[in-house]
Amino acid sequence: MSRVKTRSRSIPAPASRLVACAAVAGAVCAGVLAAPASATATEPVVSRGVTIPAFYTPPTELPAENGALVRTEAMPLGLSIPGLDGRPMPGTATRLMYRSTDSNGEPVAVTGAYIEPSAAWKGGGPRPLVALASGTMGQGDQCAPSFALQHPLTLTGDTLSVGYEALAVYRLLAKGAAVVVTDYVGLGATDRLHTYVNRVDEAHALLDAARAARAVPGASVTAASRTGLYGYSQGGGASAAAAELQQSYAPDVPLSGTYSGAPPADLTAVMKGIDGSALAGALAWSINGFAQSDPDLRAVVDANVNAAGRAALADASTMCVGDAILGYGFTKSNKWTNSGASLGEVIARDPRAQAALDKQRIGTLEPAGPVRLATGVQDDIVPHGQARKLAVDWCGKGGNVTYDAVVLPNLGDKILTNHLAPLITDQGSAVSWLTDRLAGKPATSNCWSMPVQP
Missing domain, CATH: 1.10.260.130 (434 Repressor (Amino-terminal Domain))
Incomplete structure (x- = not known):
């Protein structure tokens, strides 16, 4: 089985015949989507000048059960969170690799990180868990969310990555909830390309991260821990898709609430x-x-x-x-x-x-448990209209939906500001809403009072 190299990124030969064969002269284009037989945890990959730790290279054989751990290791966190007076992340992290199932029904290794909070949980019951799906980070393995937790800023002459989800992780840990972050399919794990915004891959990876968290050595969460899903943008699509698929794919995950911010529901x-x-x-x-x-x-x-x-x-x-x-x-x-x-x-x-x-459309199934869906009315990157329609579709299927339209002025056409501003301005409300669900407080749907616009 062969690999071809493109700008220092190791791409599995069949990841796309279009990409591999046309982009690299003389490349060998045969192979399968599995990791090469020689790939072991001792072979690091270099992507745009960044060495991806050997941990991220999947083995040739995976466990039989979804959510089963493949391997773990202690993971240092970034020293401080910008904007929080240099305070360190309030928890201890473990890097993890676990088994999931991709959209073609095949086993796949997914990486991520579990963070055990130092703060006590005061909401009653066992410590809850939040499975966090990151917003868009990219497609290079050096962009993996777990890597960004360790390296909040990756800056070389050839790549720039910012771990902007650190603030949401910090806020959730400060509430006393444990957090598990998925790297999605193929982002970090070096055996294939990241299947960006593939709803099934993302949903499975997120739900299996919740399963994997229970088995992390030293984790205080258990099978009885209430679980929340959290995501914005790409992560909002992942959490939304996971809420739809939880009952069929992961009924053992006790889902108490889902936050879906700016979800790309209609690609x-x-x-x-x-x-x-x-x-x-x-x-x-x-x-x-x-x-x-x-x-x-x-x-x-x-x-x-x-x-x-x-x-x-x-x-x-x-x-x-x-x-x-x-x-x-x-x-x-x-x-x-x-x-x-x-x-x-x-x-x-x-x-x-x-x-x-x-086939990627989100909104064709009723979500499990209460969902809070928020979208900026000026969002022109992940358009507001299609995200709001998801709320309407879910309401029509009997979902318990709290819809929030984030009203802000137009901050500039197509320059990301209209998409990113609600990520920050709505984050406190999103974390509070999800924390209430983890504490067992009921959520009241506003489907029937939802205005026609916005």
Whole structure:
């Protein structure tokens, strides 16, 4: 089985024939999606000048049960949290690798981190757990959320990553809740590309992280611990999808509440929002991930993406958010296609591709337990309208939904500010709402009082 190297990032040969074969001259393009037989925990990978610890290389064999630990190790946390007077993170971290199941039904190794809080839980019952799904970090392994907890700022001549979820983690730990953070499928773990915004992969990875947390040596959480899901942006989509799939996939996870902020529930609408924006590179991440896992979409991409697009997809596959903003900010995807149509237009006119995106739609199932869904009314990156429609869809299915429209002024078109501002301004309310659910307090749906607009 072969690997090809693109800008120091080790890409599994079949991760996308489009990416691997077109981007690297003379590359060998045969193989399978499993880790190479020679891959062991003693082989670190270098991604854009950053050495990924050997811990992140999956073994060739995985445990039989979803959520089962593959390995753990002590993990130092970043020294302090910006904006909190240099106070250290109030907890002790363990890096972990665990088994999950991907959207094709195959076993997959996922990495992450569990943080045991130093603060006592005062809400009654055993210490609760929050499974946190990070917002968009990128597609390079050096962008993994667990890596960012150890290195809040990764800055080399070739990559820029900021661990912006540290504040949410801090606030949850300060409440006395334990936190487990998933790196998602393929982000950190070096055997495949990250399947960005794949709802099934993300939901499974998040729910299996909650399962894995119970088995971490020294963890105070148990199978009886109330569990909450927390996520914003990509993480909001992951937590929303996990709430929908919990009953069928992980009924053993005692879900007490879910916070879903700015969820990308309708990827067709989201593609239009990010195309030409500061985060245009995220289009490449989504295409890379879906081309890896969905043969129909891979065929459409192979037939429609030009040489410049293939080069951009390969380049972006190793990038973090900072790199993508600097490298592809405000790029329009019509530069990447043979026809000059945008990627959204290409997908919309091909039934196979549209069907692939339709399978990613969140809102077709009733979520388990109470959900708080918040979205900024000015959000033009993950458009407000499609996120609000998710709340409406859930209400129509009988969900216990608390919908909050975050009203802020327009802070600048397509430059991320309208998307990022609610992450901060709503965070305190989100953490408080979720803490109440973990304490066993009931939530009251506002579905029937939800205004038509916003």
